[in-house]
Amino acid sequence: MTTCGCAHHTPPRVLENVTVVANDRVAQGVGLVTFDSPRIARDIQPGQFVHLRIAQGVDYLLRRPFSIYRAHAGRLEILYQVVGRGTRDLALATPGTEMDMVGPLGCGWRIADSTTHALLVSGGLGAAPLGMLAEELAERGIAVTVAMGAPCGERLVGRDLFERVARRVEIATDDGSCGTAGFVTGVCGEMVAEGGYDAVYTCGPEPMQRIVAAQAAEAEVACQVSLERLMACGIGVCLSCVVETKCGLRRACVDGPVFYAKEVVWDSAHDVTCER
Amino acid sequence: MTTCGCAHHTPPRVLENVTVVANDRVAQGVGLVTFDSPRIARDIQPGQFVHLRIAQGVDYLLRRPFSIYRAHAGRLEILYQVVGRGTRDLALATPGTEMDMVGPLGCGWRIADSTTHALLVSGGLGAAPLGMLAEELAERGIAVTVAMGAPCGERLVGRDLFERVARRVEIATDDGSCGTAGFVTGVCGEMVAEGGYDAVYTCGPEPMQRIVAAQAAEAEVACQVSLERLMACGIGVCLSCVVETKCGLRRACVDGPVFYAKEVVWDSAHDVTCER
Amino acid sequence: MNVNVDMSVNIGGLSLRAPLLTASGTFGSAREFSELIDLNRLGAVVTKGVSLEPWEGNPAPRIAETSSGMLNSIGLQNAGVESFCVNDLAWLESEAPQVPVIVNVSGHTVEEYVAVIDRLEWEPFIAGYEVNISCPNVDAGGMAFGTSCASAAEVTRACRGSTERPLIVKLSPNVTDIAGIATAVEAEGADAVSLINTLLGMAIDVGTFRPKLARGVGGLSGPAIKPVAVRMVWQVARAVTIPVIGMGGIMTAEDAIEFMLAGATAVAVGTANFVDPTSTVRIVDGMAEFCHARGIERVADLTGAVLA
């Protein structure tokens, strides 16, 4: 039976005061911020996210949702792309800055006990929720292969982490400045067709995820996707983040952001992230 | 003929980008911020003010009006008391911070050619617009005597400057922690009654200014007051800052903030500064 | 330290331990907040809007951020009254038995409002109803009922006929004369009015030329609307004798006090729950401290205490 919901046991949510311990530019328009956040860092699972209050006043009100790239030793790392007011302010936060976040939120990646070799497909900042996953898979002794893409070499993120834990990392850039020239979906299509994977995990622009999902379906490999939606509450009450699934509307913030690709009704899926 | 307006020739207003060069706490809840602002610093006259944009976003919109405490060498000094959002943010501004201000604004203190000995009466942050005046009077060879008051010694501001340029400085504090115990109006009343002054300049809480004005009137000495009003535009268009005068409603931002005390209709004068 | 302040208020016979409710649609059915706050600190939980049949709501995107506010066009998505009783209400009854539950009721027609109430009358664990005649996000019904005295009166009369429980009517701010509408629903037996629902607004993405909400228009909430909300509470409180529940942009205890001074007997907190999920209890605490610091013994003494 498909429920399109979250099967995980999710850790309790808390509102935690956190402190920026480092914040650096890591690629063109992309920063990596590290927070001291002992409680959330301890509990959070790969693919879950936090809801961060960046704004101090009420000029812009809402929290911003971010995946966790890495969590260790009481600290959370977030990879962020500067796109608007919130992320611009985030980029300006210096070590010592205090903020607060609600988390851990949402339902993360499922790792089936039977998995032996996982393919991770990352487009642009898609690396953000895949970092923790790659580390977790490697720790569990599951083989990891990565296909990653970006517009250009300057904008590739997560490569170091992936190269540390994966047995193979394939790179595609639109302009050919690094790895194969072209979209990551080209590289990924070939890899999936070659076979050998029993799980595909993907994150990136929604049209890309959709193609990867189709490639995985073709090869009959279970595929999970991580979807972005505008979120007001992040905890399931406001119904702003709905995703159309085979079992009706589901909330990306609690039933996702990770969904099995086969459950998503892609036609109506609303794409907020074409830019990446 | 009384016009209740501005007789001065006022320098042209500009919108200038300014940079914080220093910002320090100088008394309890009071800061002194220095801006690099060559154009306004060159033109501004004692008693005029600037309209400073502290907010960056649109959470709180309006500029904040501040008198100029000192202007020299392309720099402006502002004494400010932390009372709300704007001044809180101002207190947090570090050297290098950029802001912008509109100025010089308003009509400052009139110095009659015949003046030989001026009494300056400052209550709390009333020193703010009197600092430049004291220096200007001294430079013109006019004798300066100062009566200054504050709730306590910890909150006295401007003493150094006044002691440098005035021939006599009398202090009153409500709690007697410095100078005479009591209100500055007590000290000032005696001084005015003693005679010898041909001009009284005062700034501070409106009820205090009103008493000083009455004392000066009694002694038949011309008295000027500097009034605070809520200001949206600062340049005379919005009519938010009206002061009731003997010749009708006048705008504090262009016809004032300095008025001859005898022109002000005190009964209806709206006091926004009881706190100081 | 707050032991001295009596925080209780009475809304149409319903006695609340604190003058603060959750604003419908911003608190789910409270379950999601139970990990984050102590629900027993709330005056009452007002549930999300409940309709007779399941409603799909509007297409996404359903929200857009604006200066000091947000637009939403959720469109009252809900699983229908039956599912509400079986899931949400059952959870509330077992996990938060001390907290009064006020069910927010929606309908496309007068009959639907009544049918929802008729079903809910079977449930003993309900403290009252808030009839939403002011949702700007549904085509039939919704706000249309709240924009004329006649239709507002009609819905109220019909609902009143079905229940003796406290009946609150939630008013739309998108009207010329909200006091007139409040008077009309008071005349039909409403026990209280709540206001304001969202202001109808729109935002357009200048990059794509498309409205930011798929539906085009939506409801504006948050601090941006507070001055309009305070004004309307003040106008309505002077026009009716029944209690007024004030809301619209409350983020802090001071905001809540402002509504009480304007004439509200209690307040509701909406959008702030998204910004800070602990807003409700933080505001209740702050209100008690405010009273304590000023020697105000009963929070109810603030109601309508504006000096004007």
Place this chain on the structure above:
Amino acid sequence: MNVNVDMSVNIGGLSLRAPLLTASGTFGSAREFSELIDLNRLGAVVTKGVSLEPWEGNPAPRIAETSSGMLNSIGLQNAGVESFCVNDLAWLESEAPQVPVIVNVSGHTVEEYVAVIDRLEWEPFIAGYEVNISCPNVDAGGMAFGTSCASAAEVTRACRGSTERPLIVKLSPNVTDIAGIATAVEAEGADAVSLINTLLGMAIDVGTFRPKLARGVGGLSGPAIKPVAVRMVWQVARAVTIPVIGMGGIMTAEDAIEFMLAGATAVAVGTANFVDPTSTVRIVDGMAEFCHARGIERVADLTGAVLA
């Protein structure tokens, strides 16, 4: 670089070099801004409200800051039409002869509106009138005329009878159906409508229990109201065939474009003049750049171009 963009628009026969006006009451009679900006860059100057006799306005405090907005209760203080002609108009004619001047007209009664226009008809240097039937800050007249179709139509008809100059009617947002009122004034011969005037609001000082405005209530302006204003412009533009002048919270060129997309032929900038006195020219420049960057040759092509 903007040479390729045609920025001109036409409002009821009045051709403007740029689609940007000053919002009445926020720009004085332009003189105060002449040191800070080049007035020739504006589409037109809309003056502060002018009445037959001098008006005192309301007691102070007259403004209060709110989240992303401000309240004002100035109350149309002005020295009357005679003084306006002798001082303000004469200055404009001699110092800014190229800039079209639209006079904002106020009255307590229909007769007063007409009398102001009758006086102004003697002045050759006036490009048109904006009839303010939407000021929330005066007791008689003001907003009252703008909240019913009948009275809005009556004022329009009377003013139309006195002038052949372009006649703009400024609408109140404090109504249930602004499109209906726009339709009514269009039927009486208005050449254009402008909207929105301020939303009626209130703020209370919780320290003193007093309203922050001496008058109690006042008009809300600034970015807080933009979503409401954009929605109303969109509704009105679909209901009438005359041009719409959009305003409410415009701070940036993008904000102005948003109003154009919603259906405005031109926009007006109000509160932003207080925040940044160079706002108007900054926004005109930004609008031209916006068009240029997207290959839009005529700014007028943006009007109503929202994809909905």
